[in-house]
Amino acid sequence: MSATSVDATGETVDRRLPLILVTGFLGAGKTTLLLRWLSESPATGLRVGIVMNEFGADSVDGQLLRRPGLPIRQVDGGCVCCAPDSELDRACRELVRSGECDYVVLETSGLADPDSVIDVLTDPDLVTEVRLQAVVTVVDASWFSRPGDGSGDAIGERVLARRQVEFAHVVALSRCDLLTPEEVQAVEESMRAWNPAAQFVRLPFGLPEVGALLKRPPAEFAEEASSEAAKVHLHAGYRSLTWRFPVPVFRKEFADFLCGLDPRQVVRAKGFVRFRETPGKVFVFQKVWGHVLVEEFPAKPDPETFGVLIGPDLDVERHRERIRRVIGTARLGLGIVGTAS
Secondary structure, three states: OOOEEEOOOOOEEEOOEEEEEEEEOOOOOHHHHHHHHHHHHHHHOOOEEEEEOOOOOOOHHHHHHOOOOOOEEEOOOOOOOOOOHHHHHHHHHHHHHHOOOOEEEEEOOOOOOHHHHHHHHOOOOOOOOEEEEEEEEEEEHHHHOOOOOOOOOHHHHHHHHHHHHHOOOEEEEEOHHHOOHHHHHHHHHHHHHHOOOOEEEEOOOOOOOHHHHHHOOOOOOOOOOOOHHHOOOHHHHEEEEEEEOOOOEOHHHHHHHHHOOOOOOOOEEEEEEOEOOOOOOOEEEEEEOOEEEEEEOOOOOOOOOEEEEEEEOOOHHHHHHHHHHHHHHHHHHOOOOOOOO
8 A cells, every 4th residue: 555646736645544642641531532532523524443552451441432333443462562563553454444434543551651652653564554643642630730649659650651741742631620720830831841842732621623633744753762671661560450240239338449449559440330229220430549430321332341450569369359349248139149250
């Protein structure tokens, strides 16, 4: 496939499918940004395809985004910056050759080093079919404005967050409604010191415009002088735990479990759950930086109920035992004899 062709007027036309790379640390609001783009996509007249990557074994965000007619591809093999290059290559090529979309959005795991992802996207074998149009980095302004809260590996997290900002063409500051204007301004000034050339957008008030991103000149990146060893792989110290809910659980007991998660071990928790008190309904749950959200999930078909925990030095067996107790209590309440798996 040729990357360019000449139209009837003699102008050279770039035939490659444009790709917008969305990065940002765990829980920054990347999927929320994508949901807002999807709600506005019909007005653009352009069809979008999504490439998803999550650190855990199952994709919660993929379920949140799924809807009829939306082509989604999943990158397996762990965090996209360390997954086999062929996985990302495969996902992008499938969307290009499907003819189902006019541009692609790649949402990385919150632990992905953008440098490594960009290396794959600009590989000579892929660059003939996909052009990296822009990098959008989402930063949780409320988290960044309050350092040293005891959550996770604060130093390592901020090193990676800085890397994600440094590679961005657009920095979207999320949860600005939780801060004072002065606090938001202070966060933005810190980000500008890292990347003075980036455009800044404040969420939820503003929104990076897809149309403007697609009209801009394709992204250009200088050759990296750093070695592969110098690249950030924060997730080397991170672990994830995925589990299934075989039965609906008690809401209060599950809420106590979520609220009791140690933020030094669990940076992110998310998934889908059913409660005994509300039969027939599915709820999506999330916890990030100590903030818990549980709300009804209205989409159909109903997703499989499962959960994911992600964090530095996560004690998998300890948390698995706590989950077993929550599920075991629900089994006993339903009169089911047996051990939770």
